[in-house]
Each structure stands twice: as structure tokens, then as C-alpha cells.
Ligand code: MN
């Protein structure tokens with residue numbers, strides 16, 4: 582993108598989306614308290630995004646303890662926040678496809694070791710933000726993240742990464758790992774002026790800090806080129822594409838289109854036909870706890886702008 586007018590317009594919407602994502606995140610995190618229902622929390626947070634003038638870029642993820650990402654409650658989920666937990670709230674908002682992605686970890690109950698995990702994720706994120714500038718290789722950002730996290734005697738999750746963002750595309754191609762392998766140093770891509778990047782380190786004490794697919798989740802994504810064979814299903818599918826703007830969606834959001842007792846069956850059919858795919862719940866097999874922190878930034882020549890700067894609700 583080189584047209585200065587287009588760059589200005591994109592920047593304005595990115596900053597607007599960022600402000601809303603940040604406010605909605607603060608609001609949602611404020612609802613995380615012992616015995617609060619996860620379903621109530623995410624629904625209130627998603628309503629907040631809309632009230633503030635944006636749309637969710639994906640269902641709010643509320644992943645607890647050893648779950649790293651992709652937990653969103655189903656319509657029937659009656660899970661509540663326990664007395665002691667690490668609750669990661671990951672929230673995205675978009676305005677006309679300009680996406681802001683941010684996350685925070687709420688520590689429920691007092692626990693010094695868990696507090697350190699929260700600090701480590703935040704320290705990794707801040708180290709990245711202070712390092713990022715156009716022309717630099719992603720490897721250098723990864724190195725800054727992992728060093729900041731190791732200083733607090735924590736380890737980064739090795740197979741979860743930050744990512745570049747483009748219009749209506751949350752994971753646009755470039756990955757930003759939280760570990761810097763020397764073999765990847767000179768193969769790693771360079772950051773470019775105006776590039777939008779989400780940085781999201783995850784901290785843990787696990788000896789094997791790699792997440793695995795634990796079980797199917799309640800978040801789905803579109804497989805763009807496929808359409809269902811059945812005419813009725815095809816019509817529903819085109820409604821879904823419009824309604825969810827081809828971005829990831831929650832099974833519970835389907836209640837706006839079909840009766841709730843048909844949701845699972847319908848999503849299963851669409852999945853079997855290859856029209857949608859499921860995002861499995863990601864977590865650590867050894868059940869070690871995980872903390873996460875995330876911001877979206879716009880890369881500039883001499884640094885970066887954080888679009889999701891923390892706001893009070
Ligand atoms: Mn996120």
C-alpha cells in the first residue's frame with residue numbers, strides 16, 4: 582500500500598478498532614470473578630464491542646489455566662470462574678475489516694507464581710513493542726520476547742505465535758514466534774513500514790512448552806472455496822458468510838440464524854462437506870498453567886504504534 586490517502590484511512594480505522602478492542606477487553610476482564618459464568622462474560626463483552634461501534638473479529642476466547650486459546654463457551658456451557666484460576670481473555674474487533682486483536686490474563690485468587698506468569702507474558706510483549714521497527718527481521722523480535730520471559734524464569738510457549746493482520750484476515754502470513762532459533766535467524770522475514778502485526782507471547786513453567794489440540798472447540802472458520810451440495814444448506818451458508826463477514830464465528834452465534842437444537846447438526850454437516858473447519862481447543866497436556874498478553878501494532882520506520890493501548894473500561 583503506497584497511496585497516502587489510503588494509508589491515512591486505513592490507519593484511522595485501525596486506531597478506532599484498536600481503541601474499541603482495548604475498551605471492550607478492559608470491560609470483559611472486569612467481569613471475570615469467582616462464580617461468574619463464562620457464557621455471560623463473553624456475551625456481555627461481544628455486546629460491548631458492538632455498542633462501541635465495531636464488530637467482533639472472532640468470538641471472544643476465554644481460556645482458563647492450562648488452556649492456551651480457542652475456548653469459547655457453547656450455548657449450553659454452564660462453566661463458571663473458579664476461586665483460583667488464570668483466565669485469558671482474547672478479544673478482537675474490526676471496523677470495515679480493519680482488525681485489532683488484544684488479550685490480557687486475569688489472575689483470580691492470590692498466587693505469587695501465577696502472578697509472575699502474568700508479568701512474564703506482559704514483559705515479553707513490552708520487549709517486542711520496544712524492539713519492533715521497519716526493516717528489522719522478525720527473529721530479533723522473537724529474541725527480545727524470549728529473553729524478557731526467561732529473565733522471570735518462565736518459558737514461552739514455542740508453537741504459538743504472533744501474526745501479521747490484513748483486511749478481513751486475522752492470520753495473514755507472517756508469524757512472530759516467542760522463541761528465536763539461530764537456524765532461523767537469516768531466513769526470518771523483515772518487518773515492513775505500515776505492516777499490522779499482533780504480538781502475543783504465552784508464558785508457562787512447563788518443561789514441555791508446546792500446546793496440543795485437546796478437543797474440538799466451539800469456534801469455526803470458513804473454507805472459502807467450498808459450497809454445500811444441498812440447496813437449503815447452501816442458502817444458509819451464504820447467509821452465514823455475510824453475517825460473519827467470512828471471519829471466525831462461534832457455534833452460539835448460529836442461534837441468530839437457526840433454532841438452537843439444530844446448531845450442532847448443521848455445523849457438523851457443513852464441516853463434513855468441507856465448507857467450514859473447527860478450531861480445536863489448544864492447551865498443555867501436562868496441565869501447566871499459561872498466561873498470555875497481546876497487542877496489535879502498526880510497524881513504522883522508527884518503531885511502532887500500539888493500536889490497542891490499554892484503556893480503562
Ligand atoms: Mn488475540
Ligand code: MN
Nearest residue numbers: 682779781875
Ligand atoms: Mn492474535
